[in-house]
Amino acid sequence: MSLSEFDIIKRYFTKPHHKNPSVITGIGDDAAILKVPDGFQLVISADTLVSGTHFTESADPYDIGYKALAVNISDMAAMGARPLYVTMSITLEKNDADWLDALSSGFFCMAEKYSLDLIGGDVTRGPVSICVQIMGLVPDGQALMRSGAKAGDDIYVTGTLGMSAFALYAKNQGYDVIDEACLNRLNRPEPRLDIGLALRNFSTACIDISDGLQADLSHILSASKVGAIIDIFKIPMYEELSEMTTEQAINLAINVGDDYELCFTSPECHKDDLRLMAENTPVKLTKIGKVISNQDLIWQDKDGEFIEIARNGYKHF
Numbered sequence: 001m002s003l004s005e006f007d008i009i010k011r012y013f014t015k016p017h018h019k020n021p022s023v024i025t026g027i028g029d030d031a032a033i034l035k036v037p038d039g040f041q042l043v044i045s046a047d048t049l050v051s052g053t054h055f056t057e058s059a060d061p062y063d064i065g066y067k068a069l070a071v072n073i074s075d076m077a078a079m080g081a082r083p084l085y086v087t088m089s090i091t092l093e094k095n096d097a098d099w100l101d102a103l104s105s106g107f108f109c110m111a112e113k114y115s116l117d118l119i120g121g122d123v124t125r126g127p128v129s130i131c132v133q134i135m136g137l138v139p140d141g142q143a144l145m146r147s148g149a150k151a152g153d154d155i156y157v158t159g160t161l162g163m164s165a166f167a168l169y170a171k172n173q174g175y176d177v178i179d180e181a182c183l184n185r186l187n188r189p190e191p192r193l194d195i196g197l198a199l200r201n202f203s204t205a206c207i208d209i210s211d212g213l214q215a216d217l218s219h220i221l222s223a224s225k226v227g228a229i230i231d232i233f234k235i236p237m238y239e240e241l242s243e244m245t246t247e248q249a250i251n252l253a254i255n256v257g258d259d260y261e262l263c264f265t266s267p268e269c270h271k272d273d274l275r276l277m278a279e280n281t282p283v284k285l286t287k288i289g290k291v292i293s294n295q296d297l298i299w300q301d302k303d304g305e306f307i308e309i310a311r312n313g314y315k316h317f
Contacts, residue, residue, distance in 0.1 A: 003095045005123045012104040013088065019115050020084050026119035034085065034119075040137040043081035047071050051128035061099045063187040064130060065106030070189045071210065072134035073114055074260045077196030078208040080144040081136035083114060088121040089131045103130075114193065142200045144264070149205035149224035153265040153291040156274065158192050158283050161213060162238040162249070165256030179240070189260040195283060199264055202273050206264040212257035214311060218297055220265065227296040230289035232307065250309060265291055 003011065014027050024033035036042050049055060049068050069086065076083040088107070092100075111118060116134075167182035191208075199206060205224055207216045213235070221227055232250060241249035266274060271287075278285040292298075299309045 003097070008095060008100060008123050009121075012100045013118060013121065015108075015118065019117055023085065023117050023119055026117060027121075032085070032087070032119040034135070037137070039140055041140055041143065043076065043079050043136045043138055043143060044133065045072055045075040045079075046131065046133040047075070048129055048131040057128075060106075060187070061102040062106035062109075065103040065108075066110055066188050067106075068130040068132050069107050069110040069116070069134075070191055071260060072132045073110065073116075073193055074189065074191035074208040074210070076134060076136045077191050077193045078144065078206050078262060079136070079138065080142060080196050080200040080203075080206070081138040082197060083116055083134050083136040083193070085117050085119045085135040086111065087119060087133045090121070090123050091126040091129045092123065093125070093128055138200075144196070144199060144203055144206040146205050146207055146220045146223035148203075149220055149226050149265040149291050150267070151226055151291050151293040153204055153267055154271065154287050155217070155228055155230065155263070155265050155289040155291060156285050156287050157209070157213065157236065157261055157263050158195055158285055159259070159261040160236045160238050160284075161209070161259050161261060162241050162253035162256070164189070164258035164260075165252040166238050166240055168256065168258070169252060182238070182240075186258060189258070191260060192262050192283060195262060195277070195281060195285075198277055199262070199266075202266050202270040202277075203264040204266060206262055209259040209261045209263055210257055213254040213259070213263060214297070214309065215255070215257070217263050220263070221291075221295065221297060224265075224291075225295060227292045227294045227298065228289050229292055229298045229300060231302070232299050232309070233302045234286065234288045236284065236286045254309070255311075 022035045024035055026032050051057060055064050073083050163182045163185040167178055167186040170178045205220045207220055209216050235253055237253040241252055274285055299307050301307050
């Protein structure tokens with residue numbers, strides 16, 4: 001039996017109870033109504049995953065649903081905002097019940113983990129795409145921006161870069177065995193929300209690494225009207241990249257993207273605070289460089305020599 005748009009919404013995407021009392025009206029009306037608490041600002045972001053671009057036709061729909069929400073939570077982490085509400089618009093070529101069940105299971109796995117309310121959206125017919133809009137709250141004036149970096153700030157990244165890129169490379173090269181941790185980073189990234197919230201007190205600028213470190217750090221530098229010197233060999237790269245040529249390893253670590261780690265700047269006076277933070281989280285924080293007043297992004301090797309790095313970050317067009 002074919003399901004209508006409203007059957008799909010009711011069966012797969014309607015939950016009976018709201019987790020957050022600030023949701024006045026969610027799914028079931030023409031629009032959601034939210035009550036923003038005094039002393040907070042509303043932070044909004046959106047991302048779209050498109051079949052053939054962000055996932056293949058054979059991709060596990062559970063992973064698609066999971067990642068569609070995870071990458072949006074990562075944007076909230078980069079802003080220092082606590083995510084609370086999401087909307088989701090889905091375009092489908094057909095209403096496959098098993099596919100929809102797996103998609104919604106992956107999506108709600110993340111929603112439950114981070115206590116998010118799905119408060120609205122849309123279902124329509126066409127080429128497969130998943131568009132998620134996420135909303136969160138941040139105390140007045142405490143949002144992390146791209147535009148606050150100052151000359152003299154230290155530059156850090158969270159976690160390890162290049163795992164997702166290596167998984168994609170290995171799949172394209174036909175590897176028989178691929179490290180499960182790499183595949184999970186590609187298909188089920190874990191947003192660094194706790195770190196993003198903690199960085200409100202220590203960071204001057206922040207961004208999540210979706211298009212590659214080089215491209216995303218450049219956004220901070222452009223918005224802040226500063227430059228940076230990065231020690232390429234201090235970047236925490238996935239260990240398997242050491243088996244590749246230096247050029248291949250660097251490209252996968254800083255240009256391919258899909259890491260969903262955080263890159264942030266912080267005044268040197270907070271280095272001890274960040275060290276203590278790192279000691280209390282399983283995710284490592286690595287200082288990789290320094291913000292400079294000259295508006296250039298400069299890479300140097302372990303001997304301090306400047307090196308040229310190709311700009312191959314992910315581009316949507």
